[in-house]
Amino acid sequence: MIDVKRLKCPLCSQKLVICDSQINCVACEFEYFHNVAAAAVGFIECDDKLLVLTRAHEPQRGKLHLPGGFVSVGETLEQALAREIKEESNLEVLSQAYLFSAPNTYDYGGITYNVVDSYFSVVVKSLASLKLNNESLNYLWQEKGSIEPKSVAFVSVKNALGQMGYLK
Ligand SMILES: [Zn+2]
CATH class of the missing domain: 3.90.79.10 (Nucleoside Triphosphate Pyrophosphohydrolase)
Structure with missing residues (x-):
């Protein structure tokens, strides 16, 4: 399994936070919707x-x-x-x-x-x-x-x- 917690922001390489279908960077404005x-x-x-x-x-x-x-x-x-x-x-x-x-x-x-x-x-x-x-x-x-x-x-x-x- 891929550990999604280890994924880095594609814009600034900081940590990503995953909540339900939404993925946000802790440091910049990057957000991604992993929709259904x-x-x-x-x-x-x-x-x-x-x-x-x-x-x-x-x-x-x-x-x-x-x-x-x-x-x-x-x-x-x-x-x-x-x-x-x-x-x-x-x-x-x-x-x-x-x-x-x-x-x-x-x-x-x-x-x-x-x-x-x-x-x-x-x-x-x-x-x-x-x-x-x-x-x-x-x-x-x-x-x-x-x-x-x-x-x-x-x-x-x-x-x-x-x-x-x-x-x-
Ligand atoms: Zn970022």
């Missing part, structure tokens, strides 16, 4: 089954996840989700309907990112094009009440799966 990042996540359902992916990389390698990811600069939530679904599963999004959102954290490279996940119900053009990229080991079609909570990668995704009735 946005992510969009999709429920793709077919014949009462949900498309679930197995993560190929850390964090949470081998655990279950849903298609989606971080919003890039200049994107809407919907654009980000359609792009991520295309990248991860080669599926073309036809329509999306907002469901709900939930806070999440994401540990990467020694830094904990505070995230807000937005969940959408997604309709895709055709499942025939389904092909995973290297971010996932495999995919599963899960019925409601069938997913073991411990097998889910992130707390917010676990909660969302519970809210949608997919957990055991």
Whole structure:
């Protein structure tokens, strides 16, 4: 883990003080807002089954996840989700309907990112094009009440799966 207490001000090299998402220099006017990042996540359902992916990389390698990811600069939530679904599963999004959102954290490279996940119900053009990229080991079609909570990668995704009735 990176010890954020050891970080120095990029302007004057003095100590930085971190409080919630705000980082301030003790000596000069430098301030930085490490704001919450946005992510969009999709429920793709077919014949009462949900498309679930197995993560190929850390964090949470081998655990279950849903298609989606971080919003890039200049994107809407919907654009980000359609792009991520295309990248991860080669599926073309036809329509999306907002469901709900939930806070999440994401540990990467020694830094904990505070995230807000937005969940959408997604309709895709055709499942025939389904092909995973290297971010996932495999995919599963899960019925409601069938997913073991411990097998889910992130707390917010676990909660969302519970809210949608997919957990055991
Ligand atoms: Zn400074």
